[in-house]
Amino acid sequence: MSTTSHGSGQHEEYPPYLAHHFDTMGQQAGAAKLGMWLFLATEILMFSGLFLAYFIIRYFYPDMMLSAHEFLQKEAGALNTVVLLISSYTMAMAVRAAQTSNTPSLKRNLLWTLLCAGIFMVVKYFEYSAKIEHGMLPGRFYEAHYHGYELVGLPHIFFAVYFTMTGLHGVHVLVGMGIITWIYIRASRGDFHSGNYIAVENTGLYWHLVDLIWIFLFPLLYLVR
Amino acid sequence: MGSQVYVNGKEIENPHEFHHHVAPKKQYVQVLGALLVLTVLTVAVSYADLGPLSLPVAMLVAAVKASLVCAFFMHLKDDDRFNVFVFVGTLLFVAIFFSFTLFDLGARNAVNDEQKTFEYWNDEAAAGNALKVGVDHVPEKAAALKAAHAGGHGDGHGGDHGDAKAEGHGDAKAEGHGDAKAEGHGDAKAEGHGDAPAGEHEAKAPANHEAPGGH
Structure with missing residues (x-):
């Protein structure tokens, strides 16, 4: 595929990865990217509903928010923030490697990204199991007072918000891990190079959005003041 | 081409x-x-x-x-600037979503004072409604909910609950439940649900009040 047209001149030759309904790779990539951005728009709107719920509850019950958030592990949240930021960096480097046809670097960076995502989920697992163990659960499942924790106000609502927001985010991380694995397999087959890397780029966009959401979740849930 | x-x-x-x-x-x-x-x-x-x-x-x-x-x-x-437009446009709609909801929350108190909604809420709360849920009441409330459910679907579960409710609230329901018990389950459901959906709604509310007393 490296013999296909890159420069000017060979207008009649179609690269094998160019779908027939597109005239050029640029057009195909532009369409794919626009589609991805529209998808990301729906993602942002979906999460915005949860963020708004958070702000409303915080507006009504500031003291409850303040006391309940003390039971989240700040260190775990901070560690996860750093891990996700690094994974975003490695993902950006993976896209850059694809842009420069550097397949070994692409594969390496995808693996780093996967590793970071894995660390994130393991930390989340420990956080969740601690919460479940202490009965700090959403809504009517809340039973931390049986475990000797007296929280003021309506902590079961705080934990509902906590589990819904981080849970939905966690699902996105898991989905992202799946997609990155798929991209890694395709990269191993040699699918990606400077003329065809939109799949890598769109995966990167999705992954950065997951990072973006965590950038807001972390201070709102873990660092209430 | x-x-x-x-x-x-x-x-x-x-x-x-x-x-x-x-x-x-x-x-x-x-x-x-x-x-x-x-x-x-x-x-x-x-x-x-x-x-x-x-x-x-x-x-x-x-x-x-x-x-x-x-x-x-x-x-x-x-x-491409169009992608920027999509992204910024999304943020604009999020901003509208947030600001209008927060305007509403901000204006709530004034409206409540004016229409005395707050007193109404207080009455509801005093009557043991969901607004009064404290930490300690959560498991109780779960039990109450379960009881309410059992009561609400009185068709299937014994006559006592059903009768009590049927007499308390309106004719439409009384008929619905009465038939139900007399004739059996198949017909009961068709009639009860079809005729008096509003009645069913009411049926659950009193069950909610009764249940904590029962426990």
Whole structure:
């Protein structure tokens, strides 16, 4: 595929990865990217509903928010923030490697990204199991007072918000891990190079959005003041 | 294939030249460094007691981080402007969503005072409604809910509950339940649900009140 047209001149030759309904790779990539951005728009709107719920509850019950958030592990949240930021960096480097046809670097960076995502989920697992163990659960499942924790106000609502927001985010991380694995397999087959890397780029966009959401979740849930 | 090729409304001169901007590695490292520094700043701000300013400051730092990720990692800086438009448009709609809801919350107190909604809420709360849920009441409430459910679907579960409710509330329901018990389950459901959906609704509310007493 490296013999296909890159420069000017060979207008009649179609690269094998160019779908027939597109005239050029640029057009195909532009369409794919626009589609991805529209998808990301729906993602942002979906999460915005949860963020708004958070702000409303915080507006009504500031003291409850303040006391309940003390039971989240700040260190775990901070560690996860750093891990996700690094994974975003490695993902950006993976896209850059694809842009420069550097397949070994692409594969390496995808693996780093996967590793970071894995660390994130393991930390989340420990956080969740601690919460479940202490009965700090959403809504009517809340039973931390049986475990000797007296929280003021309506902590079961705080934990509902906590589990819904981080849970939905966690699902996105898991989905992202799946997609990155798929991209890694395709990269191993040699699918990606400077003329065809939109799949890598769109995966990167999705992954950065997951990072973006965590950038807001972390201070709102873990660092209430 | 035509001689002119358009991408996003613009004519492309060399259609087979796949244009892309490759940013230098150094730039990505710098952005990562900035993001990590800002993370440390967020944590530091949460420990410094800024009072009411802490939330806006935390959000400001998060917004700066998000902008860095969007501009450099997501390539919006050098990307097609239309993608920027989609993204900024989304943020605009989020802003509308947030601000109108918060306006409503802000105006709530005035409206409540004017229409005496608050007194009404208080009465409801005093009557043991869901508004009064404290931490300690949660398991009780769960039990109450279960009991209410059992009571609400009285068709299937014994006559006592059913009768009590049927007499208390309105004719429509009384008939629905009465028939149900006399004739059996198949017909019962069809009639009860069809005729008096409003009645069913009511049936659950009193069950809610009774249940805590029963336990």
